Amino acid sequence: MVETGLPSGWEVRHSNSKNLPYYFNPSTKESRWEPPSGTDTETLKLYMAHHHSGPAVRSEAMGQAEGKIRCSHLLVKHRESRRPSSWREAEITRSKEEAIQILQGYEERIKSGEVSSVILPFQSQTAAAPGREVTCIGFFGRNEMQKEFEDAAFALQPGEVSGIVDTASGVHLIER
Incomplete structure (x- = not known):
């Protein structure tokens, strides 16, 4: 079996509606967008790069991802965020x-x-910095993300990094 870095009982699944990977525990029926507590983030990062980014890249190269863009972002949650917790921090208490x-x-x-880059220099730091999550979002089109995030992401050119973007999830730096 391929090592995902997830705790025992957890697996990576793919959301057809969002066209994004998510984490699922069949025993408890719990699903979540963020990796569960106890995840080996380095192993998960390698697994995701190998198993969940290849097909999307190939389909874009074949012209099948028309109208879609690919982004990464650094998210910092705060106590007013939609879900003020993460797999690293049970309760986020920092202010906006x-x-x-x-x-x-x-x-x-x-x-x-x-x-x-948003993603490369911060991955090792985020493991020790609760509430900061670096995520490769993958490909998405219009009307698939929160409006503020989507508007900022689509305004960027490939390789550009946004200014600070405020959404219900927290505050972000987005790299297209």
Whole structure:
């Protein structure tokens, strides 16, 4: 069996409606978009890169992903977020202003040229930084994401990074 990095009993499934992977525990019937507590994030990252990004990339290359874009984002949740918890932090208590300050620090590092991408430099840091989640979203089209996120993502050119984007989920930096 292929190692996913997920805790025992958990598996990766694919949402047909969102065209995104999610995590499911058949024993408890629990499903979630974020990896469950106890996940080996490095192993999961390798598994997802190998098993959940190839077909989408191939379909885009064949012209079948017309109208869709692919993004990654760094999300910092706060206590007013739609779900103020994550697999790393049971209850997120930081204010929205504190979440924005955290993202401003990352944004400054990108603008200064210290780092060039949202996803690569922050993956190792997010494991030790509760409430910060770096996610490769994959391909999505119009009317599939929260409006603020979607508008910001579609306004970017490939390789560009957004300013801070505020949604019901938290605050984001988005890289197309």
